[in-house]
Amino acid sequence: MYLKAIPFLFAGVLGWCFAADILTLLELVIFFCLTFAVSELVLKDQGWIIEEQKPCN
Secondary structure, three states: OHHHHHHHHHHHHHHHHHHOOOOOHHHHHHHHHHHHHHHHHHHOOOOOOOOOOOOOO
């Protein structure tokens, strides 16, 4: 569950670096794309499992 928070935390750090003029817009976009790609590869098997509910008779 905590693994899903890592991309959001990293996006916040990137946003702060952009706001503090540490990163340019191009670097921000590149790092965002890399973060998204890595999180999709790492977390693709961490999705929610929905079980079928059987009706009660």
